[in-house]
Amino acid sequence: MSPLSQNEQLHADSLSEIENCPLLESECRSTHLNRPLTTILPEEYDEAWEGVRFNEGVLSCRLRFHELGAKWETLGSLSKVKGEFYLIDFHDALLSSDPGTERGSTDFHREFLSQLRPIDRTPRSGAGIQTYIRMQAGVDDLELWYSDIADIGKSPYPPGFIKLDIGYCEYLETLLLTKGAYGWQYLFSDISLGRGDFSDSANNLENMLRVFPELFPDRDYSSLRPRLEARL
Template sequence: MTNLTANERRHAAAINEIRQSRFLKSSSGDCEELDEPLEAYLPLYEHNEDWDEVQLDDDLMECALRFTDLGAQWSTTDGLPEIYGEYRILHFYDVFDQPEGPEPLPDATEFQRKFMSELRYFDMTPRSGAGMMTFVRMKPHVSPIEIWYHDISDIGGDPFPPGFVKMDITYREYLDALLLTKGTYGWQYLYTDPSQSYGGLLSKVNYLKRMLDLFPEIFPQYDYTSLRERLEARL
């Protein structure tokens, strides 16, 4: 396709890298179908008044992707160390078109209910049903926009709901990290405070170690130094 932005070409190439790798078994989305650019839906509050005072990062327009189904589920082939991964990135219009956040627990505090109402997911694991999701937080007048990860593992802590942990990453950096990790389960823990994500990180350490051993060989065009340093700092 010739009408892709520079960032869209990078992500379409990453999907092809997954599809074409003889080291991975995969099921992936279609990078041929494009939606309208995000600018066509601005200002956001005309479509959803909940976004009236939400400030988008300055570079979000530049990095936002128009694919209607950008993502893949994969695993390593027989004979290789066992690694699994999955992601599916929503067009950002589908993020702010969500009418409400996830359902809070019955015993949630008022703070937790308010927090949950501010979340809108943009990455998920629908093909496997593994339940991991990543959200933007619709907190007014906050820049950069907050990114929160949800897992069923033992992460997070008061005053936030169990299972949620804030990532030290921007929306653009999140998309960039997917080019490296290909959605390896647990990669998000590399961008969280280890004191709050300890239990969740431990459950994914083997996947991350194997990824950092194998990926530099099968995807030599990428530099995994920064991810290796992040993992070492958390163990």
């Protein structure tokens, strides 16, 4: 196996933090490395992606793990926090199916859905939560979109999808902090968590910011607090 890159080592260490934390019950998984991202031409996977390119930032921070992820929850008297993530290698992401163009009610909806490929998901819980990268030609920073409950998103996009205001590298960086706590992606979206149907996500994130500084004292959560407060 080729040596881990600096970012790959950070994520392997983060997975070990979850697995070795005595106050978390967890199922963790890490598999072999795939071929480097530099060999990928998106149009080899779909001719509609001619002109789609991963920029140098993505090339520098990408992870080559075939799969890396965990499902976990706090134990004992700690405030209840749950989470899950399973990062998908770009090769496998591009081979995955889109969310289903039949869900689109307009030509724009169907085109948009055909551009989405999963990079993170929640397979063990069956929650159906996924984060997608949008494959668009001529775009310097490929967009990330999050899908959770049906009642999110704004026109002209189909319901059930909301754009994140972070790119792929920042997504991975923030995952080192949140460990995939359910709903963390909402901290980087234009949404209010004050609605009743977001109470579970809001409570999970509030508890995360209460508990995680104790569980992972070497990590700094100060950047996430104002984001949550702005959405409550």
